[in-house]
Amino acid sequence: MTPSERAGREIWYKATAGNDRFHTYVFQQRMGVLIDWWRVLRADKRDQRFQAWGLVNNPGCCAPGSEGCPAKSAEDTFGFDWCYGDDELLKFVGRTGYRDPACDFVDPPMPADHPHAVDGMREDPCHLAFGTSTGAMGLRKFPNPRFDADAWRRANGGKLGSWEGFARRMANERELSDYQTRKLADASVEPPFLIGMACGACHIAFDPANPPDDPANPEWDNLIGAIGNQYSRMSELMVSGMSEDSLQWQVFSHTRPGAVDTSAVPTDQVNNPGTINALINVLQRPRFEDELIDRWRPARECPADADERACWCEPGKAGKCWQKGSARETVFHILKGGEDSVGDLLAVQRVYINIGSCSEQCWLNHLTDLYQLDPEQRNYGQTPFDIGQCRRDCPNFRAIEDRAHDVISFLLSKKAYSTPLWKAKGYASLDEWILALDQEFGDGAVDRGRTVFAQNCARCHSSQEGPVETRDFHKPSSTAGVREDWMGNDRSTPASEVGTYGCRALHSNHMKGHIWEEFASETYRAREPDANLADETGGGRGYYRNISLVDLWAHAPFMHNNAIGPELCGKPSDKADDFYRSPYVDAEGRKLANPPACFAYDPSVAGRYRLFRASVDELLNPDRRVPKITQIDLPIRRAIGPKLWDGESEKLTGIEIEVPAGTPAGLYGSFRHKDLLRDMVLSVLDTDRLRERMVQRVGPSNAGGMADEITQLTRAVLQNPDQVVEIARERLPVLGELYSTCTSTVENAGHRFGEDLPDTDKQALTAFLATL
Incomplete structure (x- = not known):
């Protein structure tokens, strides 16, 4: 391998670009979703990790107490595998001062024709954030300086090597206030590790031509880095701390092994899981000429009067500038519907953002909050991610951007060639x-x-x-x-024309005004709508x-x-x-x-x-x-409206709705509940505005009838709020036509x-x- 290919492989396998904070704090605080990392990665179930989660065990790690393992018990590693580098990392659990291994990353020379090919231009490699392996390929751990050993022991029966108390359900009785809540949500207890994710978490897999004799104990030569892991259960992993009768578990944990809904966090409210892309023989992949792309490009300088939204130079690095503008280029079409069509370097960059890098600096404020029902408030809907702002404010972004060409070198190398039968x-x-x-x-x-x-x-x-x-x-x-x-x-x-399950073709995140607007070409968005689909298309949607x-x-x-x-x-x-x-x-x-x-x-x-x-x-x-x-296999129960304490115990009374088992899971993943609630409010407060909205959706001839249907629905719900599911089921055809983003049902x-x-x-x- 060339120095650039080797560097790219190391980044692909190890770099989290700071997303450990997202997976430890931000995801649960802003999205209300809990990950139980110990359930997934506990060392005493290392031999079951592949069978349960489809994860690939790191050959360089070992279960504490196993033959030859430097760690003798789970107490030494807080219940995780011992991995290379842990002799240093474990010293800093509960302490500051950890020096990340990425700080020692050696950069190969930049391509000679790159405008920034000058020594000292690249961002500090420490911001690549490698940490050490968790025991599963692509999942990396970092010492938590806020960890309190005494608090941890109190929560876990006096043990350092167990997370059982931290992961337990707070209450099993539906009437109790902590029903469906786990100790994982208790901010007063900090875990020993922050867990980050590299690209390899989804893409590293067993070499089809040289698989391991035992999938739980692979050797390094049994692994290949870019092929995609067709056994991984990333959706279940991401909701592993949620109760199985919760809305999040039932709706989002149903993707098949090897597939994941990458728009579950930057939600477009379209249920659209897709396979992990198999990156094979990329060198021969077709490129598309003359695509109109409005994006940032590297430059040596900016005009003296340039607005930083059009041209920006990084402070302290003379000659490292970026200029925004439109031009015709030759590019790959990366995602299932041809999205990520602004160049391979930016495609790599977007993946890092999508798995949580720079989330607090430049991502979260652009995402839809499913619980925000006021259209005048932030996060009611999406706004476009701003590449220029993120480059300016997030060093992790710059650390990846300055080395994305090395990642591409790896993906074009012989390490990503075909493995014929x-x-x-x-x-x-x-x-x-x-x-x-x-x-x-x-x-x-x-x-x-x-x-x-x-x-x-x-x-x-x-x-x-x-x-x-x-x-x-x-x-x-x-x-x-x-x-x-x-x-x-x-x-x-x-x-x-393809006729397959259509929801992935309706993915809308790359449309104008949506989260990934800056990662799709104008050529992509100018494609004609698919007039033969029952669902709304346009803006680039409707294709595979x-x-x-x-x-x-x-x-x-x-x-x-x-x-x-x-x-x-x-x-x-x-x-x-x-x-x-x-x-x-x-x-x-x-x-x-x-x-x-x-x-x-x-x-x-x-x-x-x-x-x-x-x-x-x-x-x-x-x-x-x-x-x-795919159907909901357990009833989903969710409280709505205020809860009242009974004054005698911890029990609460109030309205609870129940979605019955057997309901198609995709029905809820592809439903615009905010539009429905807004229309229900208008049916009481402003019927003229409601009819205007219906004209926009179904045309003037059907608008009156649809507005009447919503008015009747609202009245029925106000009279019997605990029967909202049954009331809605009686009107499913109308609700589906007005509020479903995808009406496909049969997945095969x-x-x-x-x-x-x-x-x-x-x-x-x-x-x-x-x-x-």
Whole structure:
């Protein structure tokens, strides 16, 4: 690896850019969501961490007391694994003065043509914030200087190595005031560690071509850094401290392994989980020319009279300036719908912000607070993140920005190249593997499959130019050393044409006026709405990228939400950490009593290939798919209005609503409750304004009827406030039309391309796909 590639890998694996404060304080204080880090990372369950959470254990860490481990008991490490660097870090738990390992980071030379390629220009690397490993790849820990050992012992039965008291539920009786609250929310007790997250937390995974014999005990050569962890349960991790009958747990913890709703915190109120991007053969990924982009660009100086909102120079660093303006550029389209289309460097930067870096300096005030119901108040809705302000005010932002090119060097390096199945199977060449496939699927199957692919798939899933019939899909690049064809053209296809679960295509955070406005090109936002979708599009929404099929064999199940193919599940020994819930329903949407079995996590070559075969079969035979709709599996209970003390005990009385089990979880994740509440208020105070709002949504001919429906709803709720769920259910069609951001329900629908092929051609196509 080059010095830049090595530097980029270290940043990718270790740098949190200060987001430990977000995951320890800000998330729970501003979002009301608790993470139980000990539940996830406790050393005595190290061998179950993969099965429960899909996390990859750090080979350089050990459970205290295990053979050869420097730590002899959980008391030495506060219940966590012992990891490299902890001999120093543990000295500073409860003390100030810790010197982060990132301070010793050695920068490689800047690219010679970069305007800031002068020594001393880069931000202090201490602000990369490495800490030490928690025992799970990509999750890093930092000593908490505010930790009080005596308070910790009091909370945890006299133990330093346990978090059980800190994580306990405060009350189990629904009538008590602390019902659904955990000790985790008690600000008077500080944990020993602050936990941060690097990019590697989601992207580091087992090498498909060299998986570990035991997933709980991998070696370093079993890991690969950018492929994406298809077993991770990041959504469950992020709400791990919440009660399972809470709104947050039931709505946000249902994404499939390997998928995550990255707009859950910067919420757009669209339920849109997506797979963790597999960054493979990025060197060959298509780029798009002539995109109109308004963004900041590095400069050597600013005009004397420049406004800092248009040009800014960093104080004390002569020649390190940034100038904002519009220009035509060639860029990648990064996210599922083609968002993050302002250049790869800014795409890296946005990910760090999205996982909590600089949250207090420049992110939180732009986010929607779901509990803020006054439209005149801050955080009622989103406002655009300001790159210029964040660069000025947050050193962590500058620390990443000054080294983002090194991260890109790593992602373009051989460490992110393809891991083809023929190599994983141990064949000497692709030709040998083709012979084996022809024995498995029938003589000439792969050659016939190539023809079927060219005729039916290559228009979307090939990056070469020229007639599809003459393309060599395995031809190596003459310059890059990898396959020339990226096996996807990355162009945007209307979501209605793809037909899959549509919510991810309705992601709205990159629209004008929304949180990530500065991370999308004007070309992206100028795309025509998809007129064939039932939901509102426009502003760039309504499309899916035509993704790459490189290493398809290793990335089943399929689609942007991992929904086409068998369901995956871990098999942890502790049933409390078994998060699988069957999404299978009948034609009427009722939960199946005897659903298809889930596939247990199996990262072996044989396990991946078995999952690939089953997933391709579902892909090509949509009529055989059993519908999937993730449902709430426990009733959600939430108090509304004032609570009254009974005067004799801790019990409270008041109104509590209950959302019944069996309700589609996406219904709540994609519902604009603020608009509904605002309209209900208007139905009492200003009916003319209500009708104006209805005209904007449904047109003048239907506005009166819809306004009357909201007026009737309001009256019914005021008369029977404890029946609000039942009242709303009676009006679901109206409420869905007016307030749902996405009306898709079946998660494994669509992508019916190839369903009419003869069975022999489907088998041949499967054989060919196994060669990609």
